[in-house]
Amino acid sequence: MLTAENQCELSLKDLHNTQVETTVLQDQSADVVLAPGSSVLSVTCRLDVPSVFSFRHNSRDFTWRDIRGKSRALVSNRAAYLIPAGEYEGAITITTHENADLRLQLMSYAGFVSSSQKDNLAMGVFYGLCFSLALYVLIIGRNLRDIRFKLYSFYISCAGLFFLVQEGQLNLFFPDIVWIDSWHVSIIFAGFTVFSAVLFITRLLDMHIRWEKFTRYFLIMPAGAVLVMPFLSVMAVNHELSVLIDAVMAFSTLIIVAIVFCLVCYAAYLRVHTAGIVFFALLLVLVAMVFRVLLTETNPFLYHYGLILSFAIESFLFAIATSERIKRINENRIAAEDEAGKDVLCDVMNRRGWSAKAEQVLKLQADKGGYLCLLFIDLDRFKRVNDLHGHQVGDEVLKVTAKIIANGSRETDVVGRLGGDEFVALAHFMKLDECKMMDNRITQRLTDFAVRTSVGEITVNASVGSQIFEQSPASVSEMLRAADGAMYKQKKSSAGAHKILAD
Structure with a gap:
């Protein structure tokens, strides 16, 4: 018979008839250790005021039965x-399917509501x-x-759903749906989380390319097995x-995380892009997994919240890593475009690259007005240079010519080599x-101009045809034809003469 007020006496008996007794006082908590299998917890209370008796039931199936008095289940x-x-x-x-600490709390109704609101808000x-991160990426x-981006979103969504089921927030909206609280539903989402995480990380760091067979046999296939295990547990x-399958799944997950962590360490050592960020994120998850699987009774807070906190930080870090990946992809794409539009010999744009940039300059003049100045440059008697001194010397002359044109132009001007000894420079000015x-x-x-070459100094001359456009030409091709014509007129004219043809 209870003599103290506002407390509950607890008596726990498991399948092995092991009995543990403890007491939980008002606005306090008491912990009992559950063994795998079914246990019966007897609750005997004497209260001055109605109070809320509660515990976290994730990963545990339970039934509540009134013996004396009538309780009311709260949403x-x-x-x-x-x-x-x-x-x-x-x-x-x-x-329960594992050894677990069960924290039982006895709280006033107002205290329970306040605590629940804070927990649900967090x-x-x-x-x-x-x-938000999943949708954004x-x-x-x-x-x-x-x-990679789809896999990141898939992983974050699976993990979010796993915690949503495990933490019981769905009960707030669907209190009458029993299967939402099921342990099996929780581990099904856990399986999807592990599988999607492995796919994402291996793709993010290109592990499936760097270590193809190892990744396939020691990561992808084991992760696939973890994905299947929850369904085997259900059946x-x-x-x-079922308990055995769940234990194998838990330890398999820990091993997979450890293998991924080791590979990420090695990738960071090799200076693989974003591997350092992934390393730190996985370190947090690995520590949380150790408390979750191996050190279940060491720290109840880390057992329950460690994985949530580590995943929250990991989500941010993976978002940063994915963002860096986007940046690298864009840089590679721009570099590839630049490389495709660049004349390797003269370090200016080739015909393709110059034409694309020239289109942009045409649009700029159409929007802002002003003048376009196009110079078409052709080296005089360049074939003779090649014939007398060889193509290596000819290449040296081309490089110097391109450098002179580039140095005489602004950074915003578009300089290119159309091919052979033909160069072009296009500029937009507001004044004639x-x-x-x-x-x-x-x-x-x-x-x-004098060019110092490997065979000595050579004097070279270039014919420059200039065309100025006050009105935007119809196309880049039309603009080139006009400047090309001006260049040939210049080449045919007397030495030193230079005629500017205004459009």
């Missing part, structure tokens, strides 16, 4: 029952983070057509087999005088 992410004032007696049958922020990565013929200044400057520098 909460926890198993929570409002116990009436006076004497009460009830029994809870709990089935978890709501966490879920918002997960699904999916949207920004859609046009890049890179599977297990007895509870003991600026066009004439650029024309004169480059023409003077290309008139009988």
Whole structure:
């Protein structure tokens, strides 16, 4: 018979008839250790005021039975029952698939509501983070057509759903759906989380390319097995087999995380892009997994919240890593485009690259007005240089010519080599005088200029055809034809003469 007020006496008996007794006081908590299998927890209370008896029931199936007095189940992410004032007696049958600490709390109704609101708010922020990151990365990565972004979104979504089921927030919206609280539903989402994480990380760091066979046999296939195990657990013929499958899944997951962590360490050592970020993120998850699987009774807080906290940080770090990946992809794409549009010999644009940039300059003049100045440059008697001194010397002359044109132009001007000994320079000015200044400057520098080559100094001259456009030409081709014509007129004219043809 209870003599103290506002407390509950607890008596736990498991399958082996091991009995443990403890007491939980008002606004305090008490811990009991559950062995795998079914246990019966007897609850005997004497209360001055109605109070809430609660515990976290994730990964545990339970039934509550009133023996004396009538309790009322509350809608909460926890198993929570409002116990009436006076004497009460009830029994809870709990089935768990692992050794686990069960923290039982006895709180006033107002205290319980306040605590639940804070917990749900914190978890709501966490879920918002997960699904916002998943959607954000999916949207920004859609046009890049890179599977890494889809895998990141898939992984974060699976993990978010896993925690949503495990933490019981779905009970707030669907309190009458029993399967939402099922341990099997929780581990099914856990399996998807492990599988999607392995796919994402191996793709992010290109492990499937660097270590193809090892990744396939020691990561992808084991992760696939972990994905299947929850379904095997559901179909297990007895509870003991289900518990065994769940234990194998837990340790397999820990081993997979350890293998991935080791590979990421090696990738970081090799200075693989973003491997350092992934290393730190996985380190946090690995520590949390150790507390979750091996050190289950060491620290109840880390056992329950460690994985959530580590995943929240990991989500941010993986988002950063994915962002860096996007940046690298864009840089590689731009570099590839630049490389495709670049003349390797002269370090200026080739015809393809120059034409693309020239289109942009045409649009700029159409929008802002002003003048376009196009110089078409052709080396005089360049074939003779090749015939007398060889193509190596000819290449040296081309390089110097390109450098003179580039140095005589602004950074915003478009300089290119169309092929052979033909060069072009296109500039946009707001004043006509600026066009004439650029024309004169480059023409003077290309008139009988000396080139130091491997066979000595050679004097070279270039014919420069200039065309100024006050109105935007219809196309780049039309613009080139006009400047080409001006260049040939210049080449045919007397030495030193240079005619500017205004459009």
